Amino acid sequence: MAMLQLILGNIGVRGGGMNALRGHSNIQGLTDLGLMSNLIPGYLTIPTEKETTLDAYMSTRGFKPLRPNQMSYWQNYKKFMVSFLKSMWGDNATADNSFAYDYLPKLDVPGYDVLRAFELMFQGKMNGYVCQGFNPLLSFPNRKKLTTALSKLKFLVVMDPLQTETARFWQNHGEYNNVDTASIQTEVIELPTTCFAEDEGSLTNSGRWLQWHWAGATPPGEAQHDTWIMAQLFLRLKALYQKEGGAYSDPLTQLVWPYKDPGAPKPDEIAKEINGYVLADVPDPNDTTKTILQKGKQVVSFAALRDDGTTACGCWIYSGCFNEAGNNMARRDNKDPDDTGAFPTWSWSWPVNRRILYNRASADMTGQPWDPTRKLLWWDGAKWTGYDVPDIAPTAKPDVVGPFIMNPEGTGRLFTRALMRDGPFPAHYEPFESPIANPLAPKVRGNPVARVFKGDMEQFGDAKEFPYAATSYRLTEHFHFWTKHAQINASLQPEFFVEISEQLAAEKSIKNGGWVRVWSKRGSVKAKVYVTKRILPLTCDGKTVHIVGIPLHWGFMGATKKGFGPNSLTPYVGDANIETPEYKAFLVDIEPITGPVA
Amino acid sequence: MAFEFELPNPNTQNPKVDLSEADLVRRSASSVPAPTRQLTPVAKLIDVSKCIGCKACQSACLEWNDKRADVGVFAGSYDNPADLTPNMFTLMRFTEWVNPETKNLEWLIRKDGCMHCEDPGCLKACPAPGAIVQYSNGIVDFVHENCIGCGYCVRGCPFNIPRISQVDNKAYKCTLCSDRIAVGQGPACAKACPTHAITFGTKEEMNKHAAERIKDLKSRGYQNAGLYDPPGVSGTHVMYVLHHADKPEIYANLPNNPRISPIVELWKGTATKYLGLAAMGLMVAIGFVHHLVEGPNTVKREDEEAAKRLAGSGRP
Numbered sequence: 001m002a003m004l005q006l007i008l009g010n011i012g013v014r015g016g017g018m019n020a021l022r023g024h025s026n027i028q029g030l031t032d033l034g035l036m037s038n039l040i041p042g043y044l045t046i047p048t049e050k051e052t053t054l055d056a057y058m059s060t061r062g063f064k065p066l067r068p069n070q071m072s073y074w075q076n077y078k079k080f081m082v083s084f085l086k087s088m089w090g091d092n093a094t095a096d097n098s099f100a101y102d103y104l105p106k107l108d109v110p111g112y113d114v115l116r117a118f119e120l121m122f123q124g125k126m127n128g129y130v131c132q133g134f135n136p137l138l139s140f141p142n143r144k145k146l147t148t149a150l151s152k153l154k155f156l157v158v159m160d161p162l163q164t165e166t167a168r169f170w171q172n173h174g175e176y177n178n179v180d181t182a183s184i185q186t187e188v189i190e191l192p193t194t195c196f197a198e199d200e201g202s203l204t205n206s207g208r209w210l211q212w213h214w215a216g217a218t219p220p221g222e223a224q225h226d227t228w229i230m231a232q233l234f235l236r237l238k239a240l241y242q243k244e245g246g247a248y249s250d251p252l253t254q255l256v257w258p259y260k261d262p263g264a265p266k267p268d269e270i271a272k273e274i275n276g277y278v279l280a281d282v283p284d285p286n287d288t289t290k291t292i293l294q295k296g297k298q299v300v301s302f303a304a305l306r307d308d309g310t311t312a313c314g315c316w317i318y319s320g321c322f323n324e325a326g327n328n329m330a331r332r333d334n335k336d337p338d339d340t341g342a343f344p345t346w347s348w349s350w351p352v353n354r355r356i357l358y359n360r361a362s363a364d365m366t367g368q369p370w371d372p373t374r375k376l377l378w379w380d381g382a383k384w385t386g387y388d389v390p391d392i393a394p395t396a397k398p399d400v401v402g403p404f405i406m407n408p409e410g411t412g413r414l415f416t417r418a419l420m421r422d423g424p425f426p427a428h429y430e431p432f433e434s435p436i437a438n439p440l441a442p443k444v445r446g447n448p449v450a451r452v453f454k455g456d457m458e459q460f461g462d463a464k465e466f467p468y469a470a471t472s473y474r475l476t477e478h479f480h481f482w483t484k485h486a487q488i489n490a491s492l493q494p495e496f497f498v499e500i501s502e503q504l505a506a507e508k509s510i511k512n513g514g515w516v517r518v519w520s521k522r523g524s525v526k527a528k529v530y531v532t533k534r535i536l537p538l539t540c541d542g543k544t545v546h547i548v549g550i551p552l553h554w555g556f557m558g559a560t561k562k563g564f565g566p567n568s569l570t571p572y573v574g575d576a577n578i579e580t581p582e583y584k585a586f587l588v589d590i591e592p593i594t595g596p597v598a
Numbered sequence: 599m600a601f602e603f604e605l606p607n608p609n610t611q612n613p614k615v616d617l618s619e620a621d622l623v624r625r626s627a628s629s630v631p632a633p634t635r636q637l638t639p640v641a642k643l644i645d646v647s648k649c650i651g652c653k654a655c656q657s658a659c660l661e662w663n664d665k666r667a668d669v670g671v672f673a674g675s676y677d678n679p680a681d682l683t684p685n686m687f688t689l690m691r692f693t694e695w696v697n698p699e700t701k702n703l704e705w706l707i708r709k710d711g712c713m714h715c716e717d718p719g720c721l722k723a724c725p726a727p728g729a730i731v732q733y734s735n736g737i738v739d740f741v742h743e744n745c746i747g748c749g750y751c752v753r754g755c756p757f758n759i760p761r762i763s764q765v766d767n768k769a770y771k772c773t774l775c776s777d778r779i780a781v782g783q784g785p786a787c788a789k790a791c792p793t794h795a796i797t798f799g800t801k802e803e804m805n806k807h808a809a810e811r812i813k814d815l816k817s818r819g820y821q822n823a824g825l826y827d828p829p830g831v832s833g834t835h836v837m838y839v840l841h842h843a844d845k846p847e848i849y850a851n852l853p854n855n856p857r858i859s860p861i862v863e864l865w866k867g868t869a870t871k872y873l874g875l876a877a878m879g880l881m882v883a884i885g886f887v888h889h890l891v892e893g894p895n896t897v898k899r900e901d902e903e904a905a906k907r908l909a910g911s912g913r914p
Binding site for chain 2 (some may be wrong): 183476487488489490491492493494495496498512513528530531532533534559560561
């Protein structure tokens with residue numbers, strides 16, 4: 001999609017770009033703040049175990065410009081990295097100890113994604129798990145494997161506003177969770193948290209706006225903010241380390257903890273820390289009687305960050321969100337000069353309130369807008385001007401500096417040389433479980449560079465045994481596994497069902513509204529069935545392929561009728577680049593059954 | 599603009615309308631004085647072509663009216679609950695319809711509920727004074743303290759909308775959020791609708807908005823797109839934009855030409871008044887003859903004891 005938009009000239013222009021429809025309102029914020037196992041905030045990367053020094057780490061992150069006079073913004077990497085380390089370890093991060101670079105964990109594998117985490121649990125190599133705000137027992141593939149994995153843990157901590165299936169994986173719910181509770185030794189700790197409507201803070205949408213929101217309700221019962229729980233965990237662990245000692249506790253005990261109430265950090269305190277602040281006065285090199293940065297002040301933006309330890313910044317791309325001008329994320333001025341759609345004073349957009357990334361690309365090589373009816377930015381002879389914050393140095397001459405300043409060559413890339421396992425161009429592979437052989441490469445099963453753990457390949461079924469293609473999806477009445485806990489939503493879609501075509505129903509003598517069993521190599525579910533015209537058999541490689549549609553909103557907790565999720569059936573494998581599990585295509589069989597006696 | 603013409607967003611500002619007894623134009627089984635003012639007629643417009651079937655309207659309806667529908671079962675369709683209930687005043691009805699001309703599947707989703715008829719069959723059928731009222735802006739509302747639960751309104755309704763509660767034996771249906779409208783809010787369903795498939799305003803505004811929508815639908819090949827504002831009930835204050843207005847019945851049996859049942863018209867027509875007086879006279883005459891033949895009723899001792907037992911129940 002990005003390649004297509006680039007070819008069509010739809011990058012950096014008004015109404016162009018990509019709009020990822022994310023599954024949650026703040027998933028952009030999750031990746032921005034480095035919650036991926038291989039990232040630290042602002043898309044800086046966790047060092048690998050081979051990068052034993054800061055210099056070694058920086059040596060592959062220099063990003064020298066590849067063309068004369070090109071601007072390569074990642075040249076500032078070290079300023080962002082050192083400021084991040086200063087925000088973590090403050091006075092304990094000095095030039096002499098490479099700003100506490102050693103305190104950072106080092107990766108021995110490319111990343112600890114959820115599939116790898118549960119695989120390690122399954123192998124008995126991961127003993128404890130803190131599960132904050134998600135429900136893996138229904139979200140990740142091959143539920144039988146997940147239950148086995150969770151049963152091998154010594155402890156499981158679940159932080160969630162809802163009583164999730166994951167927190168109750170040990171509880172027997174008849175056929176819906178048929179476990180032998182007595183044989184499970186995992187200690188499970190449920191910590192009730194507040195939900196988004198009871199929190200203050202910011203959400204980042206996929207347009208990169210950080211919108212501040214305020215609590216709309218008082219938390220129920222014993223529910224606590226996630227920040228309170230994390231702070232309490234930290235303080236208690238720190239006290240234990242200080243009392244009892246322990247191997248290499250410095251990264252934890254030396255952390256900066258500047259909050260007014262150490263046990264309950266406030267959202268605005270954290271936002272200010274993320275924005276960044278000045279640790280020491282920085283004199284003006286042209287006039288030593290003046291300072292360009294004053295100790296104790298918030299930095300204006302990441303342009304002020306330095307690699308000498310005089311600035312701290314939690315997440316460089318968010319720098320500017322809460323500076324000396326105040327909480328810019330809380331701005332609610334909906335002015336939109338000349339109706340460009342930029343709304344520059346509504347909330348705050350990273351980076352530096354820029355609303356459209358690569359916006360210099362909206363103008364041609366002479367600096368004039370490609371489309372005069374959609375003007376965004378133009379060169380006025382001396383500088384870039386227009387409706388948005390220029391995504392280039394304001395005085396960078398249009399015919400000299402290319403617009404894609406995050407790439408050392410300054411141009412957009414139709415492909416990447418090294419960043420993706422499955423590349424440089426996307427190629428078509430059938431899913432690991434496919435009703436047909438790959439028409440392009442019949443001997444190749446699945447994606448040859450996808451990661452498959454030992455034992456999972458044997459758990460893949462084939463079309464002889466499982467002739468039907470299944471897929472999973474959401475319904476409009478529900479949001480993931482949350483709204484089944486709400487009585488009203490539960491009444492609007494009360495019970496688990498699967499959907500099949502009229503043709504498959506006729507073939508298998510299945511009646512609309514009746515009961516069916518659907519099973520894969522990995523599991524079996526019982527469901528009501530909806531025989532619908534909305535699903536038609538496909539013709540794939542000359543063969544008729546029937547489809548079983550499996551909506552995903554039911555489990556054994558909540559206000560709906562108890563039911564199953566598609567993950568009882570799905571294979572334990574992710575895509576080759578980012579390990580998103582293969583939920584959209586797998587193989588099953590289906591048969592009519594007699595329903596339970598009501 | 600890529601469009602042939604502008605497609606404006608519908609108005610979402612609602613004027614405050616103080617609804618009071620003085621604004622009633624009809625009151626069941628009784629008469630009202632002529633109102634001193636005429637309120638601007640209002641309407642809810644449901645554009646079936648813009649509906650995505652999310653049921654946010656149902657959810658908002660339950661929330662605002664503080665009702666809860668039972669968690670039922672999957673019964674072979676997306677309709678949930680399976681029908682309107684005394685708690686569920688509105689319901690998405692889903693139909694998978696194959697257009698015989700294009701052979702395309704069209705997933706028709708109609709939001710069912712009270713149509714707020716200009717000529718309300720429920721009100722005309724209602725024998726309880728003041729249980730059903732109509733305001734001069736067109737809203738037909740049920741006044742529950744006056745309802746006797748007889749169910750005549752159900753029979754009188756050409757759209758089969760009211761439902762009788764098994765809990766309090768009173769009839770319930772959509773109020774057009776008369777309580778919200780009275781404070782300048784639109785109906786809860788319209789407010790919740792994410793696609794502006796449900797809009798609310800004056801009937802004039804809604805007619806105008808409907809005309810724009812119909813023009814748009816016709817430009818997209820729906821030659822029979824049109825407004826559903828059935829003349830058989832003198833028009834309604836809930837109207838539909840239908841892509842196939844020539845076939846309303848394909849939308850989960852939306853009546854082609856809804857009319858009040860002739861029995862209700864007979865029951866409430868002027869002729870019945872005199873017929874009724876004659877019947878009453880006849881009953882008096884029969885009673886008089888009965889008294890002459892059978893004598894007065896007397897209370898026996900068993901009757902007294904039974905009455906005491908029933909009334910007292912051991913309480914002082």
